[in-house]
Amino acid sequence: MENLQHSEIITQPEKVIEVNKLVKRFGHFTAVDHISFDVEKGEIFGFLGANGAGKTTAMRMLCGLSKPTEGKGKVAGFDIEHQSEQVKKSIGYMSQKFSLYNDLKVWENIRLFAGIYGMNDKDIKEKTALLLEQLHFEKERNVLVKSLPLGMKQKLAFSVAIFHTPEVVFLDEPTGGVDPATRRQFWELIYEAAAKGITVFVTTHYMDEAEYCNRVSIMVDGRIEALDSPHNLKTEFEAHNMDEVFQQLARKATRKAD
Amino acid sequence: MSQNNELKADSNCQLSIVNYQLSSVNCQLQLPTVNCKSISKAYGSVQALKEVSIDVEAGELYGLIGPDGAGKTTLFRILTTLILADKGTSTVGGFDVVKDYKKIRSSVGYMPGRFSLYQDLTVEENLTFFANVFGTTIEENYDLIKDIYQQIEPFKTRRAGALSGGMKQKLALSCALIHKPTVLFLDEPTTGVDPVSRKEFWGMLRNLKEQGITILVSTPYMDEASLCDRIALITNGQILKVDTPQNIVSQFDNILWGVRGNNMHKLLTDLRLHPSVESCFSFGDTLHVMLNNNALTTTALTTWLSGKGHQDVTIFPIEPNVEDCFMELTKQ
Numbered sequence: 001m002e003n004l005q006h007s008e009i010i011t012q013p014e015k016v017i018e019v020n021k022l023v024k025r026f027g028h029f030t031a032v033d034h035i036s037f038d039v040e041k042g043e044i045f046g047f048l049g050a051n052g053a054g055k056t057t058a059m060r061m062l063c064g065l066s067k068p069t070e071g072k073g074k075v076a077g078f079d080i081e082h083q084s085e086q087v088k089k090s091i092g093y094m095s096q097k098f099s100l101y102n103d104l105k106v107w108e109n110i111r112l113f114a115g116i117y118g119m120n121d122k123d124i125k126e127k128t129a130l131l132l133e134q135l136h137f138e139k140e141r142n143v144l145v146k147s148l149p150l151g152m153k154q155k156l157a158f159s160v161a162i163f164h165t166p167e168v169v170f171l172d173e174p175t176g177g178v179d180p181a182t183r184r185q186f187w188e189l190i191y192e193a194a195a196k197g198i199t200v201f202v203t204t205h206y207m208d209e210a211e212y213c214n215r216v217s218i219m220v221d222g223r224i225e226a227l228d229s230p231h232n233l234k235t236e237f238e239a240h241n242m243d244e245v246f247q248q249l250a251r252k253a254t255r256k257a258d
Numbered sequence: 259m260s261q262n263n264e265l266k267a268d269s270n271c272q273l274s275i276v277n278y279q280l281s282s283v284n285c286q287l288q289l290p291t292v293n294c295k296s297i298s299k300a301y302g303s304v305q306a307l308k309e310v311s312i313d314v315e316a317g318e319l320y321g322l323i324g325p326d327g328a329g330k331t332t333l334f335r336i337l338t339t340l341i342l343a344d345k346g347t348s349t350v351g352g353f354d355v356v357k358d359y360k361k362i363r364s365s366v367g368y369m370p371g372r373f374s375l376y377q378d379l380t381v382e383e384n385l386t387f388f389a390n391v392f393g394t395t396i397e398e399n400y401d402l403i404k405d406i407y408q409q410i411e412p413f414k415t416r417r418a419g420a421l422s423g424g425m426k427q428k429l430a431l432s433c434a435l436i437h438k439p440t441v442l443f444l445d446e447p448t449t450g451v452d453p454v455s456r457k458e459f460w461g462m463l464r465n466l467k468e469q470g471i472t473i474l475v476s477t478p479y480m481d482e483a484s485l486c487d488r489i490a491l492i493t494n495g496q497i498l499k500v501d502t503p504q505n506i507v508s509q510f511d512n513i514l515w516g517v518r519g520n521n522m523h524k525l526l527t528d529l530r531l532h533p534s535v536e537s538c539f540s541f542g543d544t545l546h547v548m549l550n551n552n553a554l555t556t557t558a559l560t561t562w563l564s565g566k567g568h569q570d571v572t573i574f575p576i577e578p579n580v581e582d583c584f585m586e587l588t589k590q
Binding site: 049150180184191211230241243250 | 324326449454455456457478479493540542543584585588
């Protein structure tokens with residue numbers, strides 16, 4: 001019995017996110033309607049859907065910010081309903097709308113977030129120096145975040161979100177409005193993080209970015225209508241690119257929300 | 259070539275000024291509907307616009323394309339007479355943005371990037387309010403907004419603040435159109451909007467264009483460039499290039515290769531190590547590669563890559579898109 005379990009651990013890929021028939025209702029409105037999926041360690045998982053399809057609601061549940069009405073979910077091994085505090089400690093989060101404090105300096109932002117996640121001073125100091133070097137931000141160390149160009153700000157925000165080496169990082173439209181070159185550099189940071197074993201859960205409205213994910217799910221009216229690798233989805237929907245796949249699926253939406 | 263163009267533009271402009279003195283009607287025919295000349299604007303030490311000049315012709319669907327912080331909103335606010343430029347002159351519909359600002363305000367439609375309707379008024383109240391402010395009625399110009407407004411009409415008693423994002427956008431567009439403006443300014447109407455709704459929105463813009471409305475629209479999405487008659491690529495407060503999307507793409511003066519393989523990320527990092535690779539970036543399922551040595555054959559590159567463990571690599575010539583051009587123009 002023990003042996004069997006042991007071999008299971010070796011052969012089974014480690015699941016960082018497990019979602020089983022998750023539902024969220026607001027009154028009579030079912031925002032998230034029985035979604036189920038798993039995300040493996042180190043995977044880049046694209047979470048796509050039209051505005052109002054239920055992505056944000058689902059993501060809030062996975063981050064431990066909102067309780068599911070029905071169903072089960074585990075993130076980094078913790079139950080999203082009953083262990084939401086442990087979930088929050090094990091994840092990183094970044095969105096285009098909120099990322100860093102503009103009125104704090106670069107190093108102060110790093111210090112603040114690392115402190116919130118409980119890192120000790122010695123680790124913070126060492127890792128800050130390393131991070132600034134990797135990003136070529138040494139000169140910006142004492143600069144207020146508000147005076148950084150947007151592209152730099154987004155790269156820093158991502159690095160801060162994974163500074164405490166979370167099991168999984170949630171990225172909510174991280175590249176909106178960013179110039180084309182920076183957008184691509186940002187994805188290279190995502191690849192590096194994934195290679196280090198950080199699982200990446202990302203939403204985007206750029207369909208070329210959907211191609212960069214290992215697997216992509218597409219939500220329509222609260223349900224997951226498709227989930228596979230970009231290559232398989234394109235084959236299944238006889239599409240040339242992910243935009244065509246998305247257009248085919250999202251057009252079916254009957255919800256006129258958001 | 260480009261100098262010639264500038265000279266031509268200048269003489270046109272002088273001609274228009276002469277016409278302007280002859281008759282104001284003529285002026286409106288001759289001047290482009292929107293005309294900016296050497297506009298500069300700074301906020302403290304931040305130079306938001308540097309010597310920006312653009313012309314938008316009557317009936318044109320004109321795209322101002324660039325990332326956040328490029329200066330798009332600043333230019334819109336100058337043209338809609340909400341702020342003053344530090345330097346330069348602009349006219350909209352033949353009217354000067356400084357001297358004739360009141361005439362501009364009553365004749366243009368403006369949809370700012372941030373939702374700016376009254377959240378506590380209903381859909382219908384908002385529309386009536388904007389119609390009244392501009393001295394008209396919903397009925398008078400209903401034809402213009404019909405296709406758009408009909409989609410939200412079932413919710414006309416709902417408060418604007420309680421609308422979904424897509425519906426807010428349609429209401430804002432209806433309100434910006436209700437006085438039948440000569441020029442419609444749309445500041446990033448599709449930012450944060452999903453690809454299906456974006457396509458739908460551009461369909462609405464095409465219809466408005468067919469009804470003779472001049473549209474100046476800004477967007478950070480480069481794939482929307484091809485939907486415009488002409489585009490201006492803008493970054494860091496400066497216009498990089500103005501032309502039709504087709505011309506911008508055809509002026510890309512480098513050979514661009516598409517490369518595909520099984521391990522795209524490793525392929526990207528390995529390609530960048532090749533001495534003849536000038537640049538290499540991901541574009542969806544393909545890498546776009548530029549070489550600094552045209553003597554390098556695809557066979558030689560394929561062999562080199564297979565030495566790095568890449569089997570089944572395909573290399574093929576590809577057409578650049580507007581995003582390639584933007585990246586090339588912004589390269590230091």
